[in-house]
Amino acid sequence: MTLERIEHRACFGGWQDVYRHRSQVLGCDMAFAVYLPPQAATRKLPVLYWLSGLTCSEQNFITKAGAQRYAAEHGVILVVPDTSPRGDEVANAEGYDLGQGAGFYLNATQAPWSTHYRMYDYVAAELPALVEANFPVTDARAISGHSMGGHGALVVALKNPGRYRSVSAFSPIVAPSQVPWGEKAFTAYLGEDRNAWNPWDATALVATASERLPLLIDQGGADEFLANQLKPELLQAACAAAGHPLTLRVQPGYDHSYYFIQSFIGEHIAHHAAALNA
Amino acid sequence: MTLERIEHRACFGGWQDVYRHRSQVLGCDMAFAVYLPPQAATRKLPVLYWLSGLTCSEQNFITKAGAQRYAAEHGVILVVPDTSPRGDEVANAEGYDLGQGAGFYLNATQAPWSTHYRMYDYVAAELPALVEANFPVTDARAISGHSMGGHGALVVALKNPGRYRSVSAFSPIVAPSQVPWGEKAFTAYLGEDRNAWNPWDATALVATASERLPLLIDQGGADEFLANQLKPELLQAACAAAGHPLTLRVQPGYDHSYYFIQSFIGEHIAHHAAALNA
Numbered sequence: 001m002t003l004e005r006i007e008h009r010a011c012f013g014g015w016q017d018v019y020r021h022r023s024q025v026l027g028c029d030m031a032f033a034v035y036l037p038p039q040a041a042t043r044k045l046p047v048l049y050w051l052s053g054l055t056c057s058e059q060n061f062i063t064k065a066g067a068q069r070y071a072a073e074h075g076v077i078l079v080v081p082d083t084s085p086r087g088d089e090v091a092n093a094e095g096y097d098l099g100q101g102a103g104f105y106l107n108a109t110q111a112p113w114s115t116h117y118r119m120y121d122y123v124a125a126e127l128p129a130l131v132e133a134n135f136p137v138t139d140a141r142a143i144s145g146h147s148m149g150g151h152g153a154l155v156v157a158l159k160n161p162g163r164y165r166s167v168s169a170f171s172p173i174v175a176p177s178q179v180p181w182g183e184k185a186f187t188a189y190l191g192e193d194r195n196a197w198n199p200w201d202a203t204a205l206v207a208t209a210s211e212r213l214p215l216l217i218d219q220g221g222a223d224e225f226l227a228n229q230l231k232p233e234l235l236q237a238a239c240a241a242a243g244h245p246l247t248l249r250v251q252p253g254y255d256h257s258y259y260f261i262q263s264f265i266g267e268h269i270a271h272h273a274a275a276l277n278a
Numbered sequence: 279m280t281l282e283r284i285e286h287r288a289c290f291g292g293w294q295d296v297y298r299h300r301s302q303v304l305g306c307d308m309a310f311a312v313y314l315p316p317q318a319a320t321r322k323l324p325v326l327y328w329l330s331g332l333t334c335s336e337q338n339f340i341t342k343a344g345a346q347r348y349a350a351e352h353g354v355i356l357v358v359p360d361t362s363p364r365g366d367e368v369a370n371a372e373g374y375d376l377g378q379g380a381g382f383y384l385n386a387t388q389a390p391w392s393t394h395y396r397m398y399d400y401v402a403a404e405l406p407a408l409v410e411a412n413f414p415v416t417d418a419r420a421i422s423g424h425s426m427g428g429h430g431a432l433v434v435a436l437k438n439p440g441r442y443r444s445v446s447a448f449s450p451i452v453a454p455s456q457v458p459w460g461e462k463a464f465t466a467y468l469g470e471d472r473n474a475w476n477p478w479d480a481t482a483l484v485a486t487a488s489e490r491l492p493l494l495i496d497q498g499g500a501d502e503f504l505a506n507q508l509k510p511e512l513l514q515a516a517c518a519a520a521g522h523p524l525t526l527r528v529q530p531g532y533d534h535s536y537y538f539i540q541s542f543i544g545e546h547i548a549h550h551a552a553a554l555n556a
Contacts, residue, residue, distance in 0.1 A: 010500065010531040012541045066344030066540060222288065253288035262344065263290045 051145030105152030161211035166275035220254030329423030352551035383430030439489035444553035498532030
C-alpha cells in the first residue's frame with residue numbers, strides 16, 4: 001500500500017503531516033493526518049486516534065484543537081482520519097448529516113451506502129494496520145473523538161475489548177438509536193430494523209461489554225445539541241445499570257465548538273498518556 | 279458607538295467573543311475578536327493586539343493559534359481586528375494581496391483606496407479607544423502579528439513611542455518597500471513616490487525611532503516566503519546601524535503557517551505579559 005505525504009509542517013518540535021492512500025475497505029482515496037512529536041525521531045511511541053464530527057475532514061482537529069502541544073509534551077502520536085469515504089464515485093446526500101462527511105464510523109449494509117461506507121473497518125482495522133506498518137509506533141492505542149466522532153470512539157473501543165488502553169469523548173452522540181442524527185443515519189446505512197442498530201450504539205453496547213474500560217466524557221453544559229442529539233444521561237443510566245465505569249463531566253457554559261475541545265484536550269491527552277505509558 | 283456581540287463562546291475558563299461595529303475611520307462595518315480570560319471577570323487586564331496576515335479575517339488567529347490557553351494563564355486580553363475594511367461599497371482587487379483582506383495597516387492616499395483604507399488609524403486609534411471604553415482593560419498595551427500583520431505590529435509600535443509596552447512579530451514583512459507584496463500594495467495605496475512609503479516601512483522607521491522599544495521576531499527557517507517577501511536581514515541590518523534592540527530567532531524547519539504560530543505563541547504571550555505586568 002502506497003502512502004503519499006501531501007502535507008509536512010513543523011509543529012512544536014515535531015511534524016504535522018497529512019498522507020493520502022488508497023483504502024481497500026472503503027474503495028476510494030483517503031487522507032489522514034499524523035502528528036509526530038519530537039520524541040518520534042528517536043523511539044517508538046503510543047498512538048491516540050482522534051475521530052472528528054459531522055462535516056469534518058482530517059483537517060479540523062489538526063488546525064483547531066491545539067492538541068499538538070500536549071502530544072509533544074507527553075510523547076503521543078496523533079492519528080486523525082477523515083469522517084467518511086470521499087470522491088465522485090462515492091454515494092452522497094443533500095444534508096450535512098448523511099453521506100460524505102457523515103460516515104458514522106459503521107459498516108453500512110444498505111444500498112447505495114454499502115459499497116463504500118465501511119468506516120468502522122477502516123478506523124478499527126485498516127488504518128491502524130497501515131499506521132503500525134509505516135510509523136514509529138508501539139502497540140499501545142487510545143481513541144477519542146468529538147460528537148459523531150465521540151460516538152465512533154466509544155463504539156470502536158467497546159467493540160474491541162483489549163485493543164485500546166483508554167477511550168474518551170467530547171460531546172458524543174452516546175445513543176444514536178434514540179436521537180434524530182442517529183435515526184436518520186442508521187435508517188439509511190443500516191435499514192429500518194432497529195435490532196441492527198444496537199451493535200453501533202454505545203448505550204446499547206455497554207449493557208453487554210465484556211471489558212469494563214473506563215469511559216471519560218466531557219460535555220459542554222451550553223451545547224446547542226445537548227438536549228436533542230447528545231443526551232448523555234442515556235449512557236449514564238446504561239453505565240449505572242451495567243456497572244460500567246463512566247466519568248461524565250458537564251462543563252458549564254461550553255458549547256459544541258472547537259473552543260470547547262481546545263479547552264480540555266490537554267486533560268484528555270494527559271489521561272490517555274497515563275494509560276498508554278502505564 | 280454601538281457594539282454588537284455576534285459570537286460568545288466559553289474557552290479556557292473565559293470567553294472568546296466577536297463584535298461588530300460601525301467604524302468611523304473606515305466608513306464600513308467591521309468585526310473584531312476579543313478573548314476575555316477568566317481574570318477579566320473580576321479585574322482590569324492589559325491588552326495584546328494581534329494583527330493577522332494577507333487573506334485573514336478576525337477568525338484565523340482565534341481558531342488556529344491556540345493562544346487563548348496562554349492568555350488565560352497570564353491574564354492578558356487578546357484583541358484581534360480584521361485585516362482591511364470590508365463590504366460591497368469598499369474598493370477591492372482581483373489578487374489576494376491587494377484590497378479586502380490586504381489592508382497593510384496604513385492610511386491610503388490614492389483613489390479608489392483612500393476612501394476606506396485607513397487601517398492604521400483604525401488599529402492605532404479607533405479600535406483601542408473602543409476597547410478601552412467598553413472592556414475591563416488597563417492602559418497597558420502590547421502588539422504582535424503575522425506576516426502582513428507582523429509588518430503592521432512593527433510599524434504601529436514604531437510610529438507610537440510610549441504607547442505599547444512590547445512588540446513582537448511572526449514572519450513579518452519587515453521591508454515592504456523592497457519586496458513584491460509591499461511594492462504592489464504601496465504603489466496602489468500610496469502612489470509611485472517611494473518617499474511616501476518610508477513612514478510605513480519598519481526597516482526605514484527604525485533608523486529614526488525616538489524610542490528603542492525592543493523588537494522580538496520569530497521567523498521560520500523553511501518559510502516559503504522568506505527569501506523573496508520577508509527578508510529579515512534587511513531589518514537586522516537597519517537595527518544594527520541604528521542601535522535598535524532586535525531579537526531575531528530563525529526557527530529551523532518551520533514554515534509560514536499557523537502550525538508555526540501555535541508552536542511559539544506561548545513564548546510571545548509570556549514575553550508580552552512580562553512587559554505588560556512590569
